Amino acid sequence: MTDILTWTDAHKAGFGRENLTFTHDLHNSPLFTDEALIALIDRYPRDKLEVFTMGYDPTNWGQWFLGRRGAHDGRALMEGVKAGRLWLNLRKVNHADADIGALCEAMFAEIRAKTGVSTLKEDLGLLISSPNAHVFYHLDIPLVTLWQIRGVKHVYVYPPKAPYVSDHDLEGVALRESDEQLRFDPAWDAEAMKVEFVPGQMLTWKQNAPHRIVNQDSVNVSLSIEFMTPAAIWRANVIYANGCLRRWLGLKPALATSPKWLEPFKVVFARLVKMTGGYNGNKSPLKPRFTLDETRPEVLHFDEGVEVPVPSKRAA
Numbered sequence: 001m002t003d004i005l006t007w008t009d010a011h012k013a014g015f016g017r018e019n020l021t022f023t024h025d026l027h028n029s030p031l032f033t034d035e036a037l038i039a040l041i042d043r044y045p046r047d048k049l050e051v052f053t054m055g056y057d058p059t060n061w062g063q064w065f066l067g068r069r070g071a072h073d074g075r076a077l078m079e080g081v082k083a084g085r086l087w088l089n090l091r092k093v094n095h096a097d098a099d100i101g102a103l104c105e106a107m108f109a110e111i112r113a114k115t116g117v118s119t120l121k122e123d124l125g126l127l128i129s130s131p132n133a134h135v136f137y138h139l140d141i142p143l144v145t146l147w148q149i150r151g152v153k154h155v156y157v158y159p160p161k162a163p164y165v166s167d168h169d170l171e172g173v174a175l176r177e178s179d180e181q182l183r184f185d186p187a188w189d190a191e192a193m194k195v196e197f198v199p200g201q202m203l204t205w206k207q208n209a210p211h212r213i214v215n216q217d218s219v220n221v222s223l224s225i226e227f228m229t230p231a232a233i234w235r236a237n238v239i240y241a242n243g244c245l246r247r248w249l250g251l252k253p254a255l256a257t258s259p260k261w262l263e264p265f266k267v268v269f270a271r272l273v274k275m276t277g278g279y280n281g282n283k284s285p286l287k288p289r290f291t292l293d294e295t296r297p298e299v300l301h302f303d304e305g306v307e308v309p310v311p312s313k314r315a316a
């Protein structure tokens, strides 16, 4: 079987620990033609498909809105994406669809074979998004591989450390502490890894690296695959424990400089906290704020009281 990704020794050695770009050929796969995507949307559980829209200012994360798709089928949603400002997410589509599931398994079998790293909790999200849509500055607790299938986007990846993210804020994400997103300062772009992301590229970054994504003037189709490794789970548990120690005991742990010999105790502590109900964060599930028009899915009807996004600052 031929490889899905191109691998050099540096890719094999750095995978899961470094920011890396790869090339692939999935943009030519029959799995991702327009008709295949429409059929996939129609096979995917209706209530699991998420529709979002967003504001224009990359520092105003409050303008990230979940919507109601109404009765629209896959073809209408694709039309809405082409003509509007939408961002569709089919989460965990590897669990919902046999063909995508087989592809995801093949990807990770290859990653395990090339790197010797074991992977688990693989979650493949299919993202279909409008020209000029963007995703606000945020970070993910798992590791991520991002695959570009169609369209062009700019991906900005920032170092996973202060000032880009503080220990306190990183812990807050792990603890699902609140709805507050990370603060973003456009001046940080100077230190970011900026990738002009085109079909046939795959990008993976250091665990917890903050990132933001700006579609260029084209419909974008991408795969965002989260996964864990034993080392990534270890780090996630240390962050979780640090968060509890800071909030409950007033300690000031620092992920980068706290003694490594404490980490096994922190991992056990984090597991115990999770087993006994976990840290009680205040993050609330997103509520839908708009509905797609019945006949023109690119037209959005916002609920009363929602600050309707208006074009101002571009996300670059």
Ligand SMILES: [Fe+2]
Binding pocket: 138, 139, 140, 144, 211
């Ligand atoms: Fe992300």
